[in-house]
Amino acid sequence: MIAISEITKLAVRSLFRNKTRSVLTMLGIIIGVSAVILLVSIGQGLQNYITEQFESLGSNIVVVLPGRVGGGSGEGFNPAAAPNFTGSKLTLSYVDKLARLGSPIVAVGAGIELPSGISYLGKSKYTTVGGLTAEYQKMRNLTTSQGRMITDADNRVGRNVVNLGQTLVDKLFNGGNPLGKEVTIGSQKFQVVGILSKVGGGGFGVDINDFAVIPLSAAQKIYGQKTVQVIGVQASDKESILQVKNMVKKELGKSLKEDDFSVVDQGSLVETINQILGVVTLALGGIAAISLIVGGVGIMNIMLVSVTERTREIGLRKAVGAKPQDILIQFLIEAVILSLGGGMIGVIIGGVGAWGINHFITTSVTWWSVILAFGVSAVIGIVFGVAPARRAAKLNPIEALKYE
Amino acid sequence: MSSIISLSKVAKSYALGEKIVVEALNGVDLEIKKGEFVAIIGPSGSGKSTMMHLIGILDKPSSGRVLLDGKDISKLSEEELAVLRNKYIGFVFQSFNLLPKTSAIENVELPLIYSKIAGPERKRRAIEVLKEVGLGDRLEHKPSQLSGGQQQRVAIARALVTSPSLILADEPTGNLDSKSAVEIMSLLKDINKKGNTVVLVTHEHDIAKAAKRIVELKDGKVISDRKN
Numbered sequence: 207m208i209a210i211s212e213i214t215k216l217a218v219r220s221l222f223r224n225k226t227r228s229v230l231t232m233l234g235i236i237i238g239v240s241a242v243i244l245l246v247s248i249g250q251g252l253q254n255y256i257t258e259q260f261e262s263l264g265s266n267i268v269v270v271l272p273g274r275v276g277g278g279s280g281e282g283f284n285p286a287a288a289p290n291f292t293g294s295k296l297t298l299s300y301v302d303k304l305a306r307l308g309s310p311i312v313a314v315g316a317g318i319e320l321p322s323g324i325s326y327l328g329k330s331k332y333t334t335v336g337g338l339t340a341e342y343q344k345m346r347n348l349t350t351s352q353g354r355m356i357t358d359a360d361n362r363v364g365r366n367v368v369n370l371g372q373t374l375v376d377k378l379f380n381g382g383n384p385l386g387k388e389v390t391i392g393s394q395k396f397q398v399v400g401i402l403s404k405v406g407g408g409g410f411g412v413d414i415n416d417f418a419v420i421p422l423s424a425a426q427k428i429y430g431q432k433t434v435q436v437i438g439v440q441a442s443d444k445e446s447i448l449q450v451k452n453m454v455k456k457e458l459g460k461s462l463k464e465d466d467f468s469v470v471d472q473g474s475l476v477e478t479i480n481q482i483l484g485v486v487t488l489a490l491g492g493i494a495a496i497s498l499i500v501g502g503v504g505i506m507n508i509m510l511v512s513v514t515e516r517t518r519e520i521g522l523r524k525a526v527g528a529k530p531q532d533i534l535i536q537f538l539i540e541a542v543i544l545s546l547g548g549g550m551i552g553v554i555i556g557g558v559g560a561w562g563i564n565h566f567i568t569t570s571v572t573w574w575s576v577i578l579a580f581g582v583s584a585v586i587g588i589v590f591g592v593a594p595a596r597r598a599a600k601l602n603p604i605e606a607l608k609y610e
Numbered sequence: 611m612s613s614i615i616s617l618s619k620v621a622k623s624y625a626l627g628e629k630i631v632v633e634a635l636n637g638v639d640l641e642i643k644k645g646e647f648v649a650i651i652g653p654s655g656s657g658k659s660t661m662m663h664l665i666g667i668l669d670k671p672s673s674g675r676v677l678l679d680g681k682d683i684s685k686l687s688e689e690e691l692a693v694l695r696n697k698y699i700g701f702v703f704q705s706f707n708l709l710p711k712t713s714a715i716e717n718v719e720l721p722l723i724y725s726k727i728a729g730p731e732r733k734r735r736a737i738e739v740l741k742e743v744g745l746g747d748r749l750e751h752k753p754s755q756l757s758g759g760q761q762q763r764v765a766i767a768r769a770l771v772t773s774p775s776l777i778l779a780d781e782p783t784g785n786l787d788s789k790s791a792v793e794i795m796s797l798l799k800d801i802n803k804k805g806n807t808v809v810l811v812t813h814e815h816d817i818a819k820a821a822k823r824i825v826e827l828k829d830g831k832v833i834s835d836r837k838n
Binding site: 216223518519522524528529532607 | 709
């Protein structure tokens with residue numbers, strides 16, 4: 207057999223002789239690989255985003271959500287269950303009750319989060335306003351870089367004060383100093399008393415830079431609600447989370463039905479959501495992988511056509527001294543180049559695509575999806591290239607030279 | 611003079627279907643020596659194509675012996691035959707069989723790739739042979755940019771480039787106009803004069819006249835073998 211490098215050159219040359227066809231053949235693999243990478247990156251981005259969000263919630267926090275929320279840790283997996291915010295039966299009185307339980311509970315806070323317009327001197331922005339107790343703001347690490355945070359006193363008195371995220375400050379004040387100014391939320395005036403510390407990340411959901419914090423009592427007044435959407439209970443340390451969970455369940459169970467609330471800790475919440483997203487990511491990747499197979503079949507199809515079309519060429523090569531393996535390897539390499547080339551272009555397109563849509567939703571290109579997609583495309587080249595290559599290698603040179 | 615290829619009592623039969631067996635060659639003896647210019651002539655069905663395949667060691671006989679440079683080809687594997695074809699035989703076909711969209715140089719280089727000759731040396735030799743056949747100014751032309759006669763010259767250059775023991779031309783003028791045919795035949799004559807052995811397979815007596823020796827086949831047998 208002649209050197210692989212020579213055969214590779216032959217293969218490359220014959221692929222270049224049919225540029226259009228080569229590119230069209232690669233298209234199937236390109237689409238398949240880029241789809242796998244893109245879709246997996248979206249799924250993974252979502253998982254990373256949510257994990258980050260929960261980590262930014264603060265540590266050792268047990269969250270009480272209204273309604274029945276499917277959870278991990280032995281409670282089974284129920285993807286249909288979501289927090290029932292509108293029918294919430296959680297109120298501030300439970301916050302007090304839970305706070306009174308004492309050690310290992312170190313803090314209890316509550317909040318509601320609602321979308322709202324916020325405006326200042328004619329400029330306005332649609333954003334998310336969180337009505338939080340002082341404890342909850344601390345728990346969620348929503349500290350201020352300038353000015354002061356919302357206090358218990360603000361909540362007690364129902365003072366109209368607000369902490370603004372950096373994006374809101376930029377948008378409404380054009381870089382001017384917002385402290386002490388009055389912005390309008392809903393129909394009420396709120397005095398800006400602090401600017402929230404800038405954080406990285408972003409994406410869909412709540413971007414802390416595009417977020418306003420007001421006292422819970424003020425938020426309840428605006429929206430006419432007496433309930434809260436979430437109660438956060440902070441445990442003294444990681445080891446006591448389970449104990450706190452049980453304490454919370456027992457306490458709330460005294461006056462609420464089992465279906466009215468769910469107690470989840472950060473870990474199990476992340477686990478549940480990641481479980482759902484993991485399935486979604488796999489499903490997306492799986493659907494995309496089907497197009498990879500289709501691409502492989504496309505390669506086999508074209509290579510078979512190519513063998514038939516190049517029958518005389520194969521006969522000639524054999525007549526001038528090509529051995530069956532020389533022909534076999536050449537056609538195999540052609541198929542592998544098509545699939546690997548398609549894989550490479552697919553990786554680039556998938557990567558660029560993921561980077562592109564990262565401006566709208568968070569994506570994260572995972573190394574395993576790249577390696578998997580690339581590896582699968584190589585395997586596809588070999589698997590789907592073998593049949594046509596064997597056919598070419600087996601051609602009888604006499605018959606092949608006679609072929610019209 | 612030593613013989614390049616010798617056929618002794620060679621028979622070749624093909625099975626067509628279950629019961630029908632076609633005897634394409636039936637007890638043929640033929641010896642071709644170095645430097646000869648032999649025409650193998652006969653009507654269609656005479657067995658000359660089969661003869662060409664055997665001389666070109668593209669096929670093995672059903673019985674009898676074919677010796678190429680003293681080696682019995684019936685004992686060789688397909689791989690070994692490929693090596694021998696590459697080394698000993700230069701093919702020229704009726705329909706040229708050039709690779710499309712491929713320059714004259716690259717077409718001529720092809721057999722050298724399979725003789726494992728390095729790229730620069732291949733190119734040097736291809737250019738040399740193309741000049742020899744009068745295509746020094748058509749090196750980068752693709753087959754579609756060449757006339758039939760020029761394409762056949764490229765094919766002849768491809769046959770010559772390995773310096774084979776035998777040039778085997780199968781109806782080399784079959785697809786050419788008469789003027790080009792005359793040119794190709796005189797080129798083959800020149801090649802023979804330079805010491806190359808040429809075997810010409812044809813059904814046209816006019817074309818066969820160029821050869822020094824004419825072997826006539828009919829119904830799978832040699833019916834005459836004469837000097838021209």
